[in-house]
Amino acid sequence: MADTQWWQHAVGYQIYPRSFFDSNHDGVGDLPGILTKIDYLQSLGIDFVWLSAFYPSGNVNSGYDVTNYRDVASQYGTLADFDRLVTAFHEAGIKVVIDLALNHTSDQHPWFQAALADPQGPYRDYYLWQPATATVQPNNWQSVFGDSAWTYVADQQAAYLHTFAAEQPDLNWRNPAVRHEMVQIIQWWADRGVDGFRFAGVTHLKKRTDFADVTPATAYYEDVADTVTLLADLKPVLVKNHLLAIGEAGGIDPSTAQRWLDPATGFFDLLLEFDHVHFWEQATPKLPVAALRATLSRWQQSLEGTGWNTLFIENHDLPRAVSYYGNDQGEYRRRSAKALGMLYLLMKGTPFIYQGQELGLPNAGFTKIADYRDLDSRRYYQRQRAAGVAEPQILSQLALRSRDNARTPMPWTHQQYGGFSDHEPWLQMAPGVAQINVERESHDPHAVLPFYQQLIRIKKSVPALRSGRYELIDTGDNQLYVYRRTLNGDNWLVVVNMSDQPATTQNFDLTTSELILTNLPVDAASDDRQIQPWEARLYHWRRLE
Numbered sequence: 001m002a003d004t005q006w007w008q009h010a011v012g013y014q015i016y017p018r019s020f021f022d023s024n025h026d027g028v029g030d031l032p033g034i035l036t037k038i039d040y041l042q043s044l045g046i047d048f049v050w051l052s053a054f055y056p057s058g059n060v061n062s063g064y065d066v067t068n069y070r071d072v073a074s075q076y077g078t079l080a081d082f083d084r085l086v087t088a089f090h091e092a093g094i095k096v097v098i099d100l101a102l103n104h105t106s107d108q109h110p111w112f113q114a115a116l117a118d119p120q121g122p123y124r125d126y127y128l129w130q131p132a133t134a135t136v137q138p139n140n141w142q143s144v145f146g147d148s149a150w151t152y153v154a155d156q157q158a159a160y161l162h163t164f165a166a167e168q169p170d171l172n173w174r175n176p177a178v179r180h181e182m183v184q185i186i187q188w189w190a191d192r193g194v195d196g197f198r199f200a201g202v203t204h205l206k207k208r209t210d211f212a213d214v215t216p217a218t219a220y221y222e223d224v225a226d227t228v229t230l231l232a233d234l235k236p237v238l239v240k241n242h243l244l245a246i247g248e249a250g251g252i253d254p255s256t257a258q259r260w261l262d263p264a265t266g267f268f269d270l271l272l273e274f275d276h277v278h279f280w281e282q283a284t285p286k287l288p289v290a291a292l293r294a295t296l297s298r299w300q301q302s303l304e305g306t307g308w309n310t311l312f313i314e315n316h317d318l319p320r321a322v323s324y325y326g327n328d329q330g331e332y333r334r335r336s337a338k339a340l341g342m343l344y345l346l347m348k349g350t351p352f353i354y355q356g357q358e359l360g361l362p363n364a365g366f367t368k369i370a371d372y373r374d375l376d377s378r379r380y381y382q383r384q385r386a387a388g389v390a391e392p393q394i395l396s397q398l399a400l401r402s403r404d405n406a407r408t409p410m411p412w413t414h415q416q417y418g419g420f421s422d423h424e425p426w427l428q429m430a431p432g433v434a435q436i437n438v439e440r441e442s443h444d445p446h447a448v449l450p451f452y453q454q455l456i457r458i459k460k461s462v463p464a465l466r467s468g469r470y471e472l473i474d475t476g477d478n479q480l481y482v483y484r485r486t487l488n489g490d491n492w493l494v495v496v497n498m499s500d501q502p503a504t505t506q507n508f509d510l511t512t513s514e515l516i517l518t519n520l521p522v523d524a525a526s527d528d529r530q531i532q533p534w535e536a537r538l539y540h541w542r543r544l545e
């Protein structure tokens with residue numbers, strides 16, 4: 001696949017508006033707050049932002065239960081604020097991608113309200129209904145939050161499907177009217193100047209039509225690879241408006257990705273897949289470096305020439321990378337945050353940075369259930385308690401895995417509430433923000449932030465790091481991750497020790513190479529085959545062995 005599209009040479013930055021900057025001091029971030037931070041984003045060197053959901057919503061699942069697709073929630077501002085923000089981003093040379101939840105609406109959305117009010121009316125078929133009783137659900141289908149995927153509506157003697165919370169009824173994507181609504185919504189935002197969409201939850205769109213029991217109970221999707229055909233009606237509006245299409249595509253394999261990314265017959269430009277973060281969930285406490293190498297390399301190799309990778313290690317649905325991949329303790333926090341940054345950002349693909357990642361922000365690690373706001377975390381707590389699991393055990397799991405770990409307010413200064421707001425924020429700050437904040441990181445050459453700035457600069461200015469082939473150099477151990485990027489004989493080598501112990505390089509020769517970037521002071525006398533814990537090096541490796 002050629003790399004002539006703007007987004008193939010771009011670095012994206014994800015903003016979680018609720019936690020970015022609070023301009024009106026009500027404890028909740030807002031769009032005018034983002035506007036005041038455009039200089040910061042420019043200085044980082046990013047090319048586009050992805051704004052997480054800011055629509056009016058029932059606020060049950062962090063704004064992804066939308067009640068109106070054509071407005072801004074009042075806590076985040078107004079449409080006029082949105083227009084000002086888009087204009088200012090564009091003036092700064094930064095494109096704007098927004099989130100669009102395709103799979104479901106809020107149960108408060110007028111479509112669903114109309115479906116409830118009039119079972120014979122046109123909106124009923126916007127959703128998925130099956131006959132049910134108060135005690136017997138249509139089948140064993142289970143929502144991703146662990147309970148039944150059906151909610152019974154007594155006066156209709158039927159249940160509606162929801163892959164997520166009951167307040168998020170799933171749309172019926174086989175209904176052309178639903179697809180037509182989405183086409184119009186996309187055009188409406190394109191007219192406001194947006195440059196693209198991150199389409200949430202696209203692997204959930206195509207449900208089985210037989211409504212039979214399934215194993216596992218969450219696998220009720222049919223021929224997921226074929227989901228792009230359901231999206232075909234939306235393609236002309238994307239093409240006509242030159243919109244970037246990013247799909248949240250958890251669970252797909254590389255061959256499906258190839259199909260979905262095919263410029264002629266597919267639908268998406270970029271896909272956010274989660275293989276490299278999911279295996280970690282089964283593999284704590286020690287990071288399985290060999291498995292990580294295999295997983296990331298499989299994607300790099302599979303999409304070489306057939307698609308384009310999306311590179312990320314954090315988002316608002318995952319814990320902080322420095323805490324789950326790296327080591328957030330003592331001096332290793334900075335070092336491992338930088339090492340992880342170099343590792344993923346210099347692979348082949350379009351990198352995304354999630355707000356705060358560029359500071360090496362650690363997990364929130366809350367110790368009381370009352371501190372959590374995330375629905376998923378609170379439901380997990382309730383289920384585990386009901387199953388008799390001891391509270392400390394549940395809380396330690398949440399401290400590792402909860403989505404709130406990465407949703408904490410962005411720390412801008414050392415002041416109270418990290419300068420995010422004068423008011424107590426909707427969610428507590430991450431620990432250590434008196435030391436870890438933008439103000440401090442900007443003035444410290446050894447901080448994580450300037451390292452990210454350097455990485456972005458290098459990534460964008462070195463053709464081999466943008467377009468060169470990726471090749472894993474298999475060290476066969478469980479510590480090092482070494483790979484090469486090559487373009488027309490120009491070779492670059494990334495060497496990262498992903499462990500708390502020193503490692504020794506064996507199967508490659510560094511003598512003819514020039515060290516371009518490292519996260520440790522370079523000691524000329526040291527043995528360059530010894531790689532310190534969490535050390536990361538970028539070499540310009542001119543000659544092949």
Ligand code: NOJ
Nearest residue numbers: 061062064164200201317
């Ligand atoms: C995708 C969003 O990223 C996530 O936060 C949300 O829980 C799901 N969609 C369901 O709405």
